[in-house]
Amino acid sequence: MTWYLPETVWVDGRLASGLAMQAAAPVAVVQSQSTSSSADVVRLPGSVLPGLTDAHVHTALIDLPMLRAGGIAAVWDLGGPPNHLAGQARKNTMAVRYAGPFMIAPGGYPSDRSWVPPGSCREIHSPLDASAAVEEAHAFGASFIKVTAHADGPMLPPHTLAAVVDAAHARELPVVVHAEGPGTVAAAYDSGADLLAHTPWTENVDDGLVRACADRMTWISTLDIHGWGTPTAARTIAIGNLRRFWSYGGKVRYGTDLGNGPLPVAVNAREVRALGEAGMQPSDILTAMTENDGTTGLTWIPSGLDLNPEMFAQSIATARVLGPEAHPSPEA
């Protein structure tokens, strides 16, 4: 196993020098002195950090090798056809965790949308059926359960939504809710769900509810789906909601909803800047973009990570997945 010895390593929320990092265990760092005699140490310019993760993509709608070339080392697929997903996880060098099909009310969102590939939705007809659907997802390797609550169409009744959450938690699967429209954030929270797939954007969420969510939930950011760089009312609302959620101690994950609209198939600097607008510092944003469990590989910033808030988005957008294609030169 190769140890990388870059100029700096981002670990424990800070940039440190003189440390080596290993792909299989980004948390396991050692002093350079103890490894420099080993033939397996590769010196690198710049910074190395745990692999950057996009926590909201749809792999059926994007090119994963292109995304990996754009600096993303790991993805969470939050809704797609099960057969496609299992295949993606097997054949890609990228770490792919997936939710499987959207669990929906009969006729509910997004089964009514043209962009949805066939087989992407699983209608839930009763609380008993909820358990069966979760079993199916678990059986083909899902890491999450994704449920939709869209106020403009049929929604699962509260007891059925709660049954999905209970069945998922019995399998230790977190539940991600697509909450869109009045009352849907409360419905997600009341059901016991763990994550929102998007920062709420259709209205300013009641402050008490934001505080309650911050105590227990993770919100996936997806701020740049609003306007793709052009200011919109929805973007302003979403950033306002996220700013409060973050200030109350809520946990945020970087996610872009890639596959949905003209988003860069890469690290999205606009999403990173929007997280900054919501009050997050560069080190907070890096925490939201990485996992410290050793499953996501390593990311390399050849020119060195710049943690200056003005420069950070530009800097992180130069990220490369640290793999064989990075051609680091072994120490002579």
Ligand SMILES: [Zn+2]
């Ligand atoms: Zn999505």
